[in-house]
Amino acid sequence: MPPPRKQETALRQRLAELRGPEVPPKALDARALAALAANPGCERRALLDGAGVNKAVLADALGSPSAFGQSQFAFMRGNAFEARVKADGGAELLRLVHERLDPGAEPPAASPVSVPDLAAVGPEGRAARTALALREATDADGWALLDHPMLALDVAGSPAFLEPDAVVVHPDGTWSVVEIKSFPMLDGSADPAKVGAAARQSAVYVLALEEVAARLDPAPDVHHRVLLVCPKDFTNLPTAAAVDIRKQRAVTRRQLTRLTRIEEIAGSLPEGTCFAPDLPQEQLTTAVEALSATYAPECLAACELAFHCRARSRTEGAVTSLGRATRAELGGLTTVDDVLAAAHGRAGDPDDPAVAALRRAAELRAEALAGAGLPGSAPEGVPCR
Structure with missing residues (x-):
């Protein structure tokens, strides 16, 4: 070898x-x-x-x-909001970190805050500089703000370089991830779908940060709660919430481990x-x-090749084009033709729960249409809508 x-x-x-x-x-x-x-x-x-x-x-x-x-307008708005959050050496950002994640620590305003220079050549150099800055800040026993650090994460045998919005080192030597988003928090809550996406993204950063921590002795703790910073209501003022990402972290680690x-x-x-x-x-x-x-419909919000894959999936009649939940319910029936054949009794094992459910659904549909005086069934090959 x-x-x-x-x-x-x-x-x-x-x-x-x-x-x-x-x-x-x-x-x-x-x-x-x-x-x-x-x-x-x-x-x-x-x-x-x-x-x-x-x-x-x-x-x-x-x-x-x-x-x-992301639209150019949303990109510019996000950059403007992040600049406001990090103004004055990150004073407001650290205040939110102290308030939401570590209220028992000494307030950042009561002591000098370290903001290390993370400039270096190339992503490998920046990742090494970030690791050194984290080590130095952990040994310093004070607050430190790392603005756009570079972290490396092994993905299927190849390194991926990641750049979180910020990483904060607490006075007790623990580390936490900060994610800054431009969607609003209205009355203290935000769109659950957007919060979920931010949590999954933050989980990737936490995994990468844990790899850095594992190389230190002793290894610092990485917070399982991340700070999500968003505009408050309809203003440009920052507010924040602590988001527990333990579930997202576990799922992400498991899925990355399974990647071929x-x-x-x-x-x-x-x-x-x-x-x-x-x-x-x-x-x-x-x-x-x-x-x-x-392919699954969820790919449309996450992958640039989704339209190409959707067209191919539909041409092949794959049931995954109807969604992962539908695919899971249909068991060994992998194409729309297989599903229709099973529903009309032309194929499939009657003892298969999926086949039995499809046939029962077809019977109920025919009965409902007959009771309404409509044709008893749709033409074969045309799925119900």
Whole structure:
């Protein structure tokens, strides 16, 4: 077996070949990792993200442009709000951290606050500088604010570099993650879906921060509660809430552990496979289809290739296009044709609970339509809506 360093070099070369020799890699971020962990069975996303392929550009080249992403207005508004939160050396941010996460500690205003310089060359250099700053701040026994630190997290055998909004070191040496969002908190509460997405994103940061902590002796504790900072009501004033991310952290760690290693997926591809966006559309389509995908409607909010995968899923009649919950209820019935055949008694084991439920549903539907004086059933092959 080749030494680990040679294996890593060979993997980087292979991923560069897949991406295209002249195409720079697109770095993974926490949002992508949270979405990747939510769909661990999708080899297509795992490899493309691991290889640094820009999926938005790839989707354009495939003829299925993506509408996924943040608007320029929302991006500018978020940056303006974050700048306000971190103004004056992060005084307001640290006040919120003290109030929501560590009220028993000495107030940040009562002692000097360290704001270390995290500048370095490249993501590897910034990650090393962040680790050193965390070590120094932990030994200093005071408050420290790390603005946009760089953390590294191993994902399917490849490092992903992540940049949380902030990490705070408390006087007792513990660490906590701060996530700043531009959606409002109205009367102390925010949109549950947006809070859930922020919690999953923060869980990725916590996992990466725990890897840094594990290399220190003794290892500092990383808070399982993160601080979510948002605008208060309809103003631009910051407010905050502590969010417990233990569940999201456990789920994310489990899903990332289950991911197939990238080198195994890359090794299964035909020789010469490449995802460079300047290749002919037919060649790109063949390359993308060589990777198995697990599409679900949730992908539309998390993946740039969702429209392409949805079209393919519908063409194949896959039940996953109806949602993961529906797919789970249908057991071994993997296509819409299989479901309709089972419902009409043309296929399927009658003792299978899914088949029995489908046939009972078809009977009830026919009875309801007959009672209303309507045709007893829809034409075969046309699903109920």
